[in-house]
Amino acid sequence: MADHISLTLHIWRQKDRKTAGKFVTYQVKDVSTHASFLEMLDILNEQLIAKGEDPVAFDHDCREGICGACSLMINGRPHGGQRATTSCQLHMRLFRNGEEIYIEPWRATAFPVIRDLVVDRSAMDRINAAGGFITVNVGSAPDANSVPIPKELSDRAFEAAACIGCGACIAACPNGAANLFTAAKLAHLHNLPQGQPEKLHRTEAMVSAMDAAGFGSCTNHYECEAACPKEIPRDVMAEMNREYARAAFVHRDRSDKADGA
């Protein structure tokens, strides 16, 4: 394996939401194979700045695969397609010298482009604001060990809670559906005893918010599961569908509650 490689990049450039975008081709030379994919883009940007050209805008922050900010479609696959890896953790040793790479923003109706490779993912926050929480005020919690939770359940909840909210599942879906993202949050909370009291309401509220935010419908392609950098299993979607069906029969509107809360 060569220590340094040169690449041809085709990068989506778009000034803002309203302006049409296009691919622009760039050459980067002598990139260390130990560099990360985002460091390769840093190198490109330094080259562009030196030439007086606008650097490529892309979202990133922690660069260690946990904040969920990075969001690159690399050669048509979210985060580049390496198993369980975000764009920032993708390293150049996986690419060949002379390779051509296509880099695009997340593609989904619910994710409008802000600039170049940066998209607006606030629709995901709106799903969480509809029900992705347990209603418990600070100060009213019982002792943490007063409710024993079987390790298996706790581990399942953790697996689902590992979602970093990057949106790769949505970008991978041919329908732009947010089912894996929404179902992961539901599975996290519903595998825990603390999540039970609001289960039906939460399921309904989050699914409605998902629809309202402009995400597509799931038709079971499971591209989401393959793209997820945290390997959230697709079973969570089955759990969501079951609870959603149940909620349709046992509907309780929270505004009807006797205490008027």
Place this chain on the structure above:
Amino acid sequence: MLNLDARVPSGPIEEKWERAKFEMKLVNPANKRKYKVIVIGSGLAGGAAASTLAELGYDVACFCFQDSPRRAHSIAAQGGINAAKNYQNDGDSIHRLFYDTVKGGDFRSREANVHRLAEVSVDIIDQCTAMGVPFAREYGGTLANRSFGGAQVSRTFYARGQTGQQLLLGVYAAMSRQIGAGKIKMFPRTEMLDLVVENGRAVGVVVRDLVTGAISSHSAHAVILASGGYGNVFYLSTNAKGSNVTAGFRAYKKGAGFANPCYTQIHPTCIPVSGDYQSKLTLMSESLRNDGRVWVPKKKEDIGKHPDQIADSDRDYYLERKYPSFGNLSPRDIASRAAKEQCDDGRGVGPGGRGVYLDFRDAIKRDGEDRIREKYGNLFDMYERITGENPYRVPMRIYPAVHYSMGGLWVDYQLQTTIPGLFCLGEANFSDHGANRLGASALMQGLADGYFIIPYTLGNYLAGVQANSLADINGAAFKESETAVRARLDKLMNIRGKRSVDSFHKELGQIMWEDCGMARSKESLERALVAIPKLREEFWRDVTILGERDSFNQSLEKAGRVADFLEFGEILCKDALVREESCGGHFRVEYQVEGEAKRNDERFAHAAVWEYTGEGNEPIRNEEPLTFENVKLATRSYK
């Protein structure tokens, strides 16, 4: 001179917080909605404060530069969160956590604050569990614990190697609930560029919308800064790329004292630098030191060899040798310096000889690979993705890196800065960690400040403020701030020089790391104090920022932050120069006994608080004396 009255309540230390809570003034529940509170930052401290204040009924606005509050850098904390639950029946108590933290901080923190932190630590675990944070559990269904550096009890709660993520998602959930209910107005992708002070009180902020570039003013009855640490002044650190000192530094320029900037934590276990393109350093959680053994070859001729070919008798497990009672779990400052010492001695491994081994061979032999994978799987995977090496087969190579800042805005017992109405929480304040933070204590402090302390102390402040006194954003104070903010942005845009923002940031980082890093001396600091102003002058002459001011412009965002780092770095070095002692993360080579830090309690048992005195003027160094009534001042020993 700044007023540094810490307002610590009287009475025995165990009763201070109870007493303070009772003595605090309250705001009538029906009046709370009339008070507007601004929170800057949505991490553990800011997010917890925003959601809890909204639960109480205050009208909250929260700002973060990330695209969602869920991405605040608390998310990257790996190892765990301490709490004095004593679930393990191994001798823990509130007093022991208090004692360990004061000692771990090398006797440079305020006793009363630390004790309060230890007291509320137990409530944090209860609260987070009730909110659905999936902490690790035993088969019987109870919570699991592990050990962390600087402690001889198992008091750390964790969620695999992603504890920060799970705690932050808990905070984000609590915020989401209040955002959905309309009690928090959330402003993502919005950066605070100035603090507005009117009649001596903090009354609002001026912010920039990072998508459109629009500048706007927001007024409030109180402002809370929870904007994180300043480790990125070193360019390479474990901080997220966006982490910056701007919010705190703008407040400093408006009159808030900045305490102990020289207390920076260098974390011993990070993946070493691999090349000049390096953009950040990745931490390998301290929890790995529960099972990993740190060593270097005894003989210099063994350095190029594969570790398997180096016999046990030829390995120097130097932490176990030097600190037999704490061994591999020695505190961070001590473990970092020991690693540097080995490498300076020419026994480091890997590229440039800047690395030591963290070896799991014995743990895998003892417990099996599956058990180790269960505990640390995600960290091992991350290591392999970054380095291309499999740590189940070859020992990890690690080296110290900048990780955390103990210094920050000075706050009193109420968490209020020297500007009335401006509060500061979490890593952004000068905190409870003294000169060195123990592992798993940052998450504890962020949540303690946000969930359990500010809800009381803010009420106490607001009870003395008229609800109908909201400052007018069309008034002179706001207009003046807005004009200054715009002028600074224009100035940056109009330089049109030749060098990129990153190139300046990297150069500053090199100066800071070489001259004000793990080992500091009068000579190196004086060198830095010449180099930094020179670099700053060059920045304002030769930086280039492409694109437009009023649009999405990542270079402009970075430029503003780097400009602040270029001023802040100088104060950090000044602070390090004046503090002629070694304590915790601040190691002056002139002050040591057999390689260990040598404090000077007679001259330096105080917090140093820097006061801004105007552009081009020397800042004034103020002192808050620290007294130790409950923990006896002693030389720290982990031997």
